[in-house]
Amino acid sequence: MAKKLAVIYGTGFGNTGIMAKAIEEGARGAGIDVIIKKVEEATPQDVEKADAIAIGSPTYKGAGMPTVIRFVESLAKIPLKGKVGAAFGSYGWSGEAAGVISKMLKSYGMDVIEPDLRIKRIPEAEGIETCRELGKVIAKRLRNVL
Numbered sequence: 001m002a003k004k005l006a007v008i009y010g011t012g013f014g015n016t017g018i019m020a021k022a023i024e025e026g027a028r029g030a031g032i033d034v035i036i037k038k039v040e041e042a043t044p045q046d047v048e049k050a051d052a053i054a055i056g057s058p059t060y061k062g063a064g065m066p067t068v069i070r071f072v073e074s075l076a077k078i079p080l081k082g083k084v085g086a087a088f089g090s091y092g093w094s095g096e097a098a099g100v101i102s103k104m105l106k107s108y109g110m111d112v113i114e115p116d117l118r119i120k121r122i123p124e125a126e127g128i129e130t131c132r133e134l135g136k137v138i139a140k141r142l143r144n145v146l
């Protein structure tokens with residue numbers, strides 16, 4: 001059975017959403033099953049069922065979106081050790097969100113892909129390609145680990 005990636009993200013203006021869709025494309029192209037959800041529609045069960053998760057948030061006021069951070073906090077009660085994790089997000093100037101999420105995923109014992117992926121403002125062709133690459137890296141990591 002194909003390994004599963006859950007891409008879960010928040011976005012204010014759509015920039016982190018563009019990143020999420022490109023990560024999805026990259027992983028799908030590498031033969032992984034992918035579900036992609038906005039954080040408002042995601043549940044911890046989506047994460048429980050997945051072999052890897054990519055969590056995205058833009059940076060607002062030096063932090064991640066509260067909805068995304070709360071969701072990641074809610075994952076503390078499910079077993080995540082050994083699952084592959086990745087954090088990503090669009091930013092304007094300081095870009096803390098992806099770093100915060102990455103640290104939280106590591107604290108759960110996940111195998112976190114580093115560095116986290118931050119793209120300034122609207123992802124252009126090059127940034128979209130970098131996101132697709134992250135999708136492929138996640139797929140490759142799943143094949144090696146599991």
Ligand SMILES: Cc1cc2nc3c(=O)[nH]c(=O)nc-3n(C[C@H](O)[C@H](O)[C@H](O)COP(=O)(O)O)c2cc1C
Binds near residue numbers: 010013016092
């Ligand atoms: C009210 C507000 C506060 C922001 N604060 C930050 C910030 O502290 N650091 C930063 O890097 N970008 C900041 N930004 C820029 C956003 O992160 C940037 O526009 C990003 O592309 C938004 O992504 P989204 O389209 O996924 O919401 C802020 C933007 C707004 C509107």
